[in-house]
Amino acid sequence: MRLSRYFLPVLKETPSEAQIVSHRLMLRAGLIKQASAGIYSWLPLGYKVLKKIEDIVHQEQAKAGHLPMLMPTIQSADLWRESGRYDAYGAEMLRITDRHERDMLFTPTAEELITDIFRAHVTSYKDLPLTMYQIQWKFRDEIRPRFGVMRGREFYMKDGYNFDLTKEDALHAYNRHLVSYLRTYERMGLQAIPMRADSGPIGGDDTHEFLVLAETGESEVFYDSEITDLRFGDRAIDYDDRAQCQSVLEEFTSRYARTDETHDAAVFAQIPVERQRVARGIEVGQIFYFGTKYSEAMGALVDDGQGGRVPVHMGSHGIGVSRLVGAIIEASHDDNGIIWPEGVTPFHVGIVNLKQGDASCDAACNDLYKAFVSNGLEPLYDDRTERAGAKFATMDLIGLPWRITVGPRGLAGDTVELTCRRTGESEELSLAAVVARVVEIYAPHMGA
Ligand code: ATP
Ligand code: MG
Numbered sequence: 001m002r003l004s005r006y007f008l009p010v011l012k013e014t015p016s017e018a019q020i021v022s023h024r025l026m027l028r029a030g031l032i033k034q035a036s037a038g039i040y041s042w043l044p045l046g047y048k049v050l051k052k053i054e055d056i057v058h059q060e061q062a063k064a065g066h067l068p069m070l071m072p073t074i075q076s077a078d079l080w081r082e083s084g085r086y087d088a089y090g091a092e093m094l095r096i097t098d099r100h101e102r103d104m105l106f107t108p109t110a111e112e113l114i115t116d117i118f119r120a121h122v123t124s125y126k127d128l129p130l131t132m133y134q135i136q137w138k139f140r141d142e143i144r145p146r147f148g149v150m151r152g153r154e155f156y157m158k159d160g161y162n163f164d165l166t167k168e169d170a171l172h173a174y175n176r177h178l179v180s181y182l183r184t185y186e187r188m189g190l191q192a193i194p195m196r197a198d199s200g201p202i203g204g205d206d207t208h209e210f211l212v213l214a215e216t217g218e219s220e221v222f223y224d225s226e227i228t229d230l231r232f233g234d235r236a237i238d239y240d241d242r243a244q245c246q247s248v249l250e251e252f253t254s255r256y257a258r259t260d261e262t263h264d265a266a267v268f269a270q271i272p273v274e275r276q277r278v279a280r281g282i283e284v285g286q287i288f289y290f291g292t293k294y295s296e297a298m299g300a301l302v303d304d305g306q307g308g309r310v311p312v313h314m315g316s317h318g319i320g321v322s323r324l325v326g327a328i329i330e331a332s333h334d335d336n337g338i339i340w341p342e343g344v345t346p347f348h349v350g351i352v353n354l355k356q357g358d359a360s361c362d363a364a365c366n367d368l369y370k371a372f373v374s375n376g377l378e379p380l381y382d383d384r385t386e387r388a389g390a391k392f393a394t395m396d397l398i399g400l401p402w403r404i405t406v407g408p409r410g411l412a413g414d415t416v417e418l419t420c421r422r423t424g425e426s427e428e429l430s431l432a433a434v435v436a437r438v439v440e441i442y443a444p445h446m447g448a
Contacts, residue, residue: 001347003382003394007044009033010394020216022329023148025338029398031325038145038153045398046325048346050156053324054135056187056343057158064180064239066131066160071113073137077103079112083297092140094153106139111294111316114161118312119300125165128302128312131173133160135321149322150282151218156322163295163312165304170289170313174206175245177287177317181210182232182252185284187445188324189341190331192284193227194252198261199288206289206315209259211281214330221281223257224271259283282327289315338399339422342445347380348372349438350400352392354407356385364406364416364431371435377442396421402438 009030018024026032031046042050058068074096080086086093086105094106107113114132122130135158145153162173178194185192190212197209211221213228230252238244256271258264259281268276294300295311304310320327332339340346351368355361365381372379380400382391388407395403405417405426415428418437429437 001378001380003380004384006380008394008398009043010397018148020147020150020330021333022150022216022326025329025333025397025399026148026326029338032149038142038151040149040152040154045346049325049340049344050322052344052346053188053321054156054158057135057184057319057321060180060184060187061133061158061160063183064131064176066133066180068134069132070134070136071107071110071117073107073139074104075107075110075113077105079116079298080105083112083115083294085112092142094139094141107136108138108140109316109318110134110136110159111161111314112298115294115298115300115314118163119295119298122163122300123302125302125305129162129164129169129173131160131162131176133158133317147216147218148326150326152322155320158317158319158321160317162315162317163300164314165302165310165312167291167313170291170315171206172242172245174287174289174315175242175249176239177315178208178252179232179237179239179245179248181285181287181317181319182248183237184319185210185212186232187343188328189343190284190324190328191228191231193221193223193257193281195221195223195257195259195281196253196262197259197286199290208253208287209283210285211259212284212327212331213279214282214327215280216330217280217282219281219283220260220263221258221279222260222263222268223277223279224255225275225277227252227255227257282323282330283320284324284327285317285319287315287317289313333399336393337397340399340401342401342442345399345401347400348377348402348442349379350395350398350403351379351381352388352395352403352405353381353383354388354391354405356383358408360411361406361408364411367431368404368406368416368435371431372438375435375439376446377439402441404434404438 011028015027032040035041077086096104138157139154142153164170192210192212194208197207199207292311301309329338351365353361353365369379369381401421403419417426418434419426
């Protein structure tokens with residue numbers, strides 16, 4: 001992409017309405033624009049990041065064997081009356097009346113609709129296990145929308161639902177989700193710690209929230225510092241292997257890590273004092289096992305192969321896709337702007353032409369541009385006739401992890417400069433070497 005043809009409405013002034021750094025940077029870097037309270041338009045650069053995050057979620061769900069689908073945002077109130085949640089959900093549910101005076105609602109989550117699909121089509125244990133998910137807009141009429149996309153009213157969420165014959169099968173689905181979520185967040189450059197949590201209006205006993213540690217997080221968290229040393233990394237996993245999934249769960253959940261809702265001061269006090277941590281975190285996902293709560297209420301039964309009909313065991317699982325954009329920025333920025341992790345960056349590399357209109361600089365930039373495209377990478381070429389300082393400031397603000405600076409002095413010696421956004425370190429490389437270097441950096445992040 002050439003910057004001269006892009007839509008990048010960066011702001012010079014710090015927007016006064018934004019209280020936290022990710023919200024400020026998302027507005028300043030032209031990622032989003034508020035449409036009304038807690039509701040945002042995603043401008044081209046922000047939309048690109050949102051899609052990258054969505055892609056990673058899809059890829060990791062596919063590896064775990066979960067099936068993508070899509071359900072409507074507007075649902076009939078009838079199903080929600082069956083489960084009892086139409087009244088229970090309260091003011092957070094946006095209720096709508098259509099022209100025939102029928103009660104509708106904008107979906108805050110979709111347990112009822114998926115259970116209705118399930119009961120219409122699945123009658124036998126032979127069709128289990130089954131896990132389906134969607135990535136779809138949700139609406140919750142939050143009393144205090146704030147912090148930009150972190151606590152919006154409209155937000156983009158992955159929600160998945162598992163259906164299993166037995167509790168053991170459903171707990172395997174729970175473990176599978178825990179593993180796939182660990183991998184998902186790590187690919188986004190995040191450490192998200194599973195913490196024992198409270199189930200809220202979804203219901204159920206077993207639940208973990210995934211939290212990214214950040215001073216601006218809305219949740220107070222308590223944990224054993226040893227937990228921050230854990231990484232899933234690139235180890236192989238067989239999602240059908242119950243023992244393996246269970247052992248990952250044990251590895252990542254056996255140390256103390258809880259949100260304030262489930263915090264137990266007496267248990268916490270038994271951790272060696274130097275390892276006790278009280279901090280704040282951003283909830284980027286949650287997994288639940290809730291047994292037969294919805295299947296019993298809504299009659300989602302299967303024959304069990306032994307002459308009986310039994311309600312299926314279920315769980316649901318959510319990832320805050322749009323919140324993640326803010327969470328990643330909270331975890332990765334400096335005074336000059338965003339620092340995108342390679343896995344989610346909107347463009348892989350920025351090309352800054354120091355002397356636009358100079359034949360050799362223009363030619364070198366064009367050659368680099370073509371070389372990256374032919375290697376499957378997306379460069380952002382700043383081809384505007386701006387001062388170098390302004391070009392650097394824009395690149396720093398929008399946070400591409402790698403920048404190539406092309407100028408007459410370097411080209412005289414056949415080199416350009418490659419700069420790492422995170423460390424600020426630069427190296428001089430030939431055109432061919434800089435392409436090879438950037439391609440190598442991104443190799444682990446390409447494809448699924
Ligand atoms: P919270 O406690 O933050 O209100 P929740 O526990 O009600 O969230 P879930 O039902 O678990 O949310 O939804 C799954 C994920 O969707 C959450 O982990 C979070 O990342 C995201 N999410 C929930 N509410 C919002 C919101 N208002 N704006 C943006 N993302 C949200
Ligand atoms: Mg939650």
